[in-house]
Amino acid sequence: MTEARMRTMVRTGTPTGRHAALRRRLLYAVRGYPVQPADRSGTGPAACTQQDRADKVRLCRSCGRKTRRGRHLMKIGGPGPGLRPPHRTQTAAGPPPGNIGGLSTALQNAVDKPLMPKFGNHVQIDIIEKGEVGGRLSTVEMEGKHYESGGSVIHPLNLHMKSFVKELGLNARSPNENLVGIYNGDEFVFQESEWFLVNIFKMIWNYGLNFLRMYMWVEDMMDKFMRIYRYQTFDFSFSSTESLLHAMGGNDFTTKVNVTIDEVLQKAGFSQRFIDEIVAPTMRVNYGQGVDVNGFVGAVSLAGTDSGLWAVEGGNNLVCTGLLYASKAQLVKGTVTSVQEKARPTKSGDTVKLYEVNYETDQGPSLGLYDIVIIATPLAKEITNIKFLDFDLPIEASKPYQQTVATFVHGQINASFFGYPKPSQFSVSEILTTDAPKLFINSIGTVSPVTPESESPKSSDTKVWKIFSPEPLTDEQLRLLFESYHAVIVKKWLAYPQYNPPEKLPPIILHHDIYYLNSIELAASAMEMCAISAKNIALLSYHRWYGQDGQIDQEDLAERLKSEL
Numbered sequence: 324m325t326e327a328r329m330r331t332m333v334r335t336g337t338p339t340g341r342h343a344a345l346r347r348r349l350l351y352a353v354r355g356y357p358v359q360p361a362d363r364s365g366t367g368p369a370a371c372t373q374q375d376r377a378d379k380v381r382l383c384r385s386c387g388r389k390t391r392r393g394r395h396l397m398k399i400g401g402p403g404p405g406l407r408p409p410h411r412t413q414t415a416a417g418p419p420p421g422n423i424g425g426l427s428t429a430l431q432n433a434v435d436k437p438l439m440p441k442f443g444n445h446v447q448i449d450i451i452e453k454g455e456v457g458g459r460l461s462t463v464e465m466e467g468k469h470y471e472s473g474g475s476v477i478h479p480l481n482l483h484m485k486s487f488v489k490e491l492g493l494n495a496r497s498p499n500e501n502l503v504g505i506y507n508g509d510e511f512v513f514q515e516s517e518w519f520l521v522n523i524f525k526m527i528w529n530y531g532l533n534f535l536r537m538y539m540w541v542e543d544m545m546d547k548f549m550r551i552y553r554y555q556t557f558d559f560s561f562s563s564t565e566s567l568l569h570a571m572g573g574n575d576f577t578t579k580v581n582v583t584i585d586e587v588l589q590k591a592g593f594s595q596r597f598i599d600e601i602v603a604p605t606m607r608v609n610y611g612q613g614v615d616v617n618g619f620v621g622a623v624s625l626a627g628t629d630s631g632l633w634a635v636e637g638g639n640n641l642v643c644t645g646l647l648y649a650s651k652a653q654l655v656k657g658t659v660t661s662v663q664e665k666a667r668p669t670k671s672g673d674t675v676k677l678y679e680v681n682y683e684t685d686q687g688p689s690l691g692l693y694d695i696v697i698i699a700t701p702l703a704k705e706i707t708n709i710k711f712l713d714f715d716l717p718i719e720a721s722k723p724y725q726q727t728v729a730t731f732v733h734g735q736i737n738a739s740f741f742g743y744p745k746p747s748q749f750s751v752s753e754i755l756t757t758d759a760p761k762l763f764i765n766s767i768g769t770v771s772p773v774t775p776e777s778e779s780p781k782s783s784d785t786k787v788w789k790i791f792s793p794e795p796l797t798d799e800q801l802r803l804l805f806e807s808y809h810a811v812i813v814k815k816w817l818a819y820p821q822y823n824p825p826e827k828l829p830p831i832i833l834h835h836d837i838y839y840l841n842s843i844e845l846a847a848s849a850m851e852m853c854a855i856s857a858k859n860i861a862l863l864s865y866h867r868w869y870g871q872d873g874q875i876d877q878e879d880l881a882e883r884l885k886s887e888l
């Protein structure tokens with residue numbers, strides 16, 4: 324690595340990450356000081372004073388600004404005003420949030436992270452984020468309490484999210500334990516009972532051994548999925564989402580991305596009734612679509628109904644804030660507008676190729692120069708309108724993202740709408756729906772605050788309900804669903820890709836040193852998926868920077884790691 328080339332790297336979008344376990348959530352980052360418009364005058368870098376030299380302040384050779392830590396690292400995208408960081412007092416400007424995708428990249432490269440190859444302590448981190456709380460990890464406040472409005476549940480085998488929470492000293496909490504009912508617009512086709520044996524009897528009566536087979540089918544998928552953690556422990560990386568999926572689950576995984584979950588499960592011998600009454604509602608609550616989603620995201624969605632799901636006490640986006648601080652990243656509040664490759668002379672008279680990242684801030688346009696750019700936000704143009712200027716190959720925008728509306732209502736649900744004239748007989752607290760055209764909601768379920776309450780709510784208390792719907796609910800629809808309510812909050816999301824297999828997975832490497840973290844969302848969108856992609860890009864950019872090809876796209880790792888390592 325030459326000195327000049329390692330001066331800067333940058334990532335765009337946010338980490339979801341967290342998160343960039345989110346993320347959201349990995350990004351190598353490059354700390355640079357945006358070249359303010361005045362600096363564009365070509366007057367060259369500021370000079371270091373005697374005092375600067377005494378304070379070991381140097382000039383960054385990429386943008387000429389003063390820096391104490393040698394070269395520059397910058398990440399674009401990341402935090403907006405997050406919740407109070409886990410162990411810091413509230414700062415005047417409010418602690419920067421993050422999102423899981425990008426921040427976990429920063430963490431993976433944070434100079435004091437022993438787990439990861441890192442570019443060394445001369446690498447600093449900047450984050451450019453247009454400023455929402457943790458991206459799609461977010462909460463809404465209702466009557467003084469916060470509820471997850473975006474990414475809400477985490478699987479017990481999501482090891483990156485787990486390690487972030489542990490490393491950041493955060494606590495896990497168990498989301499609501501709801502009794503689930505499956506409603507088809509006219510009646511409940513399945514209702515969970517409080518009694519375990521009654522549920523077993525109902526499941527066998529309705530669906531034979533499909534539930535048991537589903538449990539084993541998801542287990543098999545998870546066994547293969549878990550391989551990625553071992554690969555990443557040994558610093559193996561993958562230059563495309565296809566090769567990453569193939570390394571995990573071979574053709575089984577790469578094929579799943581190109582057919583529907585309906586086709587996959589029919590081929591596996593599941594009954595159509597089970598697919599329509601159990602699988603379809605699971606796809607609707609998790610991804611706002613039916614069984615036409617691709618088989619891989621369908622499998623992830625089914626894993627999202629496993630037992631042991633958890634969340635972060637205080638809000639999942641606390642992971643983002645914590646990752647930001649742990650990665651020593653610097654927040655630059657701005658909206659990235661364009662990325663362009665530029666040649667710059669080095670002190671020795673050579674020329675180095677850098678990326679000029681332009682972004683809008685409250686103070687006006689600004690820019691920074693970086694070695695590596697990592698995009699950690701969906702490139703769907705309705706979300707992230709970054710222009711890639713003068714690149715030989717046009718860098719394509721991703722496919723459109725699916726609107727999901729999360730509506731929070733504090734009120735008394737209208738049991739008679741669901742066929743129960745007597746509320747006392749209405750026992751379910753989470754209602755999933757089948758693909759019934761007349762239904763205007765995907766799901767409705769009670770939610771608990773992200774911070775456990777000191778005393779459990781009295782049964783007479785009206786509950787807070789979260790409704791997922793494709794469109795905002797009308798007042799009339801709210802009145803159909805609720806006998807009475809006294810608070811409503813609506814959060815509209817462009818939540819996930821519109822899944823319609825065969826999926827064309829965007830490249831991870833968009834240009835020599837431009838990486839795209841959210842390519843993985845076209846396979847499946849989840850906090851952990853972004854964290855895995857983030858760590859992959861942290862490794863991949865590092866190995867490509869140092870020419871360590873032996874750590875990229877290795878075949879047969881599953882077998883080799885059993886014997887060699």
Ligand SMILES: Cc1cc2nc3c(=O)[nH]c(=O)nc-3n(C[C@H](O)[C@H](O)[C@H](O)COP(=O)(O)OP(=O)(O)OC[C@H]3O[C@@H](n4cnc5c(N)ncnc54)[C@H](O)[C@@H]3O)c2cc1C
Binds near residue numbers: 423455659701853
């Ligand atoms: C309603 C909902 C429910 C969900 N439930 C779950 C769940 O239960 N479990 C789970 O695992 N996952 C869930 N997810 C998915 C999960 O939240 C996402 O996959 C993950 O948070 C994505 O993180 P990210 O960092 O990749 O992207 P994001 O979090 O979307 O971050 C992108 C960021 O980029 C910023 N940005 C965009 N354009 C620019 C620009 N030009 N310049 C600077 N910044 C820019 C945005 O402000 C944003 O903060 C859910 C998502 C939604 C919406």
Ligand SMILES: CC(C)=CCC/C(C)=C/CC/C(C)=C/CSC[C@H](N)C(=O)O
Binds near residue numbers: 623624628
């Ligand atoms: C990535 C792997 C292997 C597992 C993740 C499983 C998981 C947590 C899936 C959830 C995916 C998702 C996008 C859920 C959205 S809705 C969540 C919940 N049902 C709710 O109603 O809030």
